[in-house]
Amino acid sequence: MGILSASVSVAKSDEEKNSLQAWYWYDWANQAFALTVLTVVVPALTAGMYNTATGTQSGDSFYALVLGLSSLFVAVVSPVLGAVADRIEIKKKILWAYTIVGVVFTALMGLAPYLGEGTDYMFLAVCLVVGNIGFAGGNVIYYAFMPYLSRKEDADHVSSWGYAYGFMGGSSLLIIHLGLGLGFGFSPGILAFIFVTSALWWLGWGYQLFLKTPEPSLPNPKEYDGWVDAVKDGINEVVNSFREIRKYKSLSIFLVSYLLFFDGVNTIGGIASAYGESVLRLSQQMNFVLLLMVNIVAIPMTIIGGKAASRFGTKRVLISALGVYCVVAILAVGFAPLELEDDHQRYDFQYDWDQEEGKYRLSTLYDRGVDSWVSDSGEGDAAFRSAFMEYLENEDGSERKMLDKQDAMLLAGSMGDELSHRFSFSFKGGDVDGQRSVGDLHPTRIGDGELSWWPETLREELWKPLGFGVNSQWILLGTMVGVVMGTVGAQARSMMVMMTPQTKAAEFFGFFGFIGKAAAFVGPIIYGITANMYNSRVAVFTIMIVILAGTALLTMVDLEEGASVASEVDDAAWKLNNEE
Incomplete structure (x- = not known):
């Protein structure tokens, strides 16, 4: 039938x-x-x-x-x-x-x-x-x-x-x-x-x-x-x-x-x-x-x-x-989310050394671009814009695709000073290889709010040992919901x-x-x-x-x-x- x-x-x-x-x-x-x-x-x-x-x-x-x-x-x-x-x-x-x-x-x-x-x-x-x-x-x-x-x-x-x-x-x-x-x-x-x-x-x-x-x-x-x-x-x-x-x-x-x-x-x-x-x-x-x-x-x-x-x-x-x-x-x-650590591809702003250009090339998480991540005028990103937008955008507002060594070293040196934001940086290759920074408001920073002990516990005792990132966690939830929805x-x-x-x-x-x-x-x-x-x-x-x-x-x-x-x-x- x-x-x-x-x-x-x-x-x-x-x-x-x-x-x-x-x-x-x-x-x-x-x-x-x-x-x-x-x-x-x-x-x-x-x-x-x-x-x-x-x-x-x-x-x-x-x-x-x-x-x-x-x-x-x-x-x-x-x-x-x-x-x-x-x-x-x-x-x-x-x-x-x-x-x-x-x-x-x-x-x-x-x-x-x-x-x-x-x-x-x-x-x-x-x-x-x-x-x-x-x-x-x-x-x-x-x-x-x-x-x-x-x-x-x-x-x-x-x-x-x-x-x-x-x-x-x-x-x-x-x-x-x-x-x-x-x-x-x-x-x-x-x-x-x-x-x-x-x-x-x-x-x-x-x-x-x-x-x-x-x-x-x-x-x-x-x-x-x-x-x-x-x-x-x-x-x-x-x-x-x-x-x-x-x-x-x-x-x-x-x-x-x-x-x-x-x-x-x-x-x-x-x-x-x-x-x-x-x-x-x-x-x-x-x-x-x-x-x-x-x-x-x-x-x-x-x-x-x-x-x-x-x-x-x-x-x-x-x-x-x-x-x-x-x-x-x-x-x-x-x-x-599991902590970012050395997982370069999971950072919001990824700088990769381009040997041919002699500069660092910018990529953004999910290829969304700087404009789709950072607010132009929202108060929540004010501190971030003040500290870092000169490295991310040109004077005309377009995305700054490349950083020379000097600016890369300046950014790497300063990105740990301002952490009251929701983003992350990572450098791979070149003179500042391995330099990373994660803002205090980034999703991997669970914080100390109500019930924060539960995701912290699961991350350390379950998700991390199993290698379950958020995608795997999300799939687990989806399967369970699909069974009974x-x-x-x-x-x-x-x-x-x-x-x-x-x-x-x-x-x-x-x-x-x-x-x-x-x-x-x-x-x-x-x-x-x-x-x-x-x-x-x-x-x-x-x-x-x-x-x-x-x-x-x-x-x-x-x-x-x-x-x-x-x-x-x-x-x-x-x-x-x-x-x-």
Whole structure:
């Protein structure tokens, strides 16, 4: 049985198969945004632009705040739009509007690399906020189709395959983008191409849902004089649902637990790339490779997770997956670059003796160039600019590619005097061979902040003896996340479907979206504030505590009771419709 036929094997007719298949394709489509844009490119790019503009290494906390704010709008409007969509047959229209917003602003992100320092990261942040509204808001409505496309006993199968399609679609496009980046470098032109093709992928593949998946039928559709009346009615229904929430005890407990554990899971996924850029100083290529690997691992593991849920229970499998995320967070706190020592290629500014020229030739880490590392005016790099820019740039501001012996000796002699910066120098060959300097704010300098003992201990007792640099550490994390990432999302959605009345699907998935976006708002905000008050490692540890709290609450959910209540509500709604 092929992949396509296996994914729709629970459908009973050709029409149902086509509808379900088209629904899967939308997951395939919008993962271009979720993976390439939201997970791989934008976090590291925004953090890097911010670090360069400000001369700091706090780009991860800035990105966390932007990511959190981008979810606020969706969190507020999702329940209301969901309630309206359960009264008027307009789910596809709402999803289309969200899709267009997301597609347009994803494409506009391609302009950011062409803008000047300081303007670039702010423009990218604005596009991210609006683009993420289109993505996240659309997902709320997209999820609400699921109860109409599958029976509750098939929820694990359909939810897992939906996630698997997403990982396959996102990975397919990411492979193309990675190939271009490795072959030609991540120049402004390549980055613009990445953003535009991500937008077109989303629109092109996603359009099948609008062609082949029917608008879900409602038992008692209403008619309104205008949008204002519809929204008012939606608000009233949301208020009533909050009042009646006691009827859905198990669902209520689940939603609170979901708020907590998804808060942590979402934050880890959203911040990973920015954390790698700011805390571990990973290359953009490494972030691409890692996150591609995560998604490739997630494809089969999500399907396996769905089968395991059918055999061992959805809740049990979800709890086990969340346990793995806690281990991931503990390890992430302890990740640390190995000390540079004599590894010349890992220094930010590398000077190699050119025998033919009789001078030292400058190379920069990851070939990013001086401009991409050092801020032109940011306060954080002020001391560094004052002490060293005469050796790195010419008077006209261009990069100084060569240093003669005299200037090389002056730089080598002075680079140990000013260490209040985030960079490193190394000389290889010639008269100053072996002269090196590492600033006090460089990522290899863990410092003495809160929890610094943990990465110091792991570096000395584990990473260094094993020869595990940050790339290897990052791959270890990626493998672990890939094993459980899809399972967490798919089984959480599956539990939601099981406890949701079909007749209140959009409204309840509006609540589900509200909780998810509240988590997407709260988690990054907590991370950003904690990182600024303490450091990024403490911020990750805080996220682990939140996941543990959500997991503990999840153990209290009675899935059978929740499903029984949902069935009773549906039976009552259709009975009323038949009587009318």
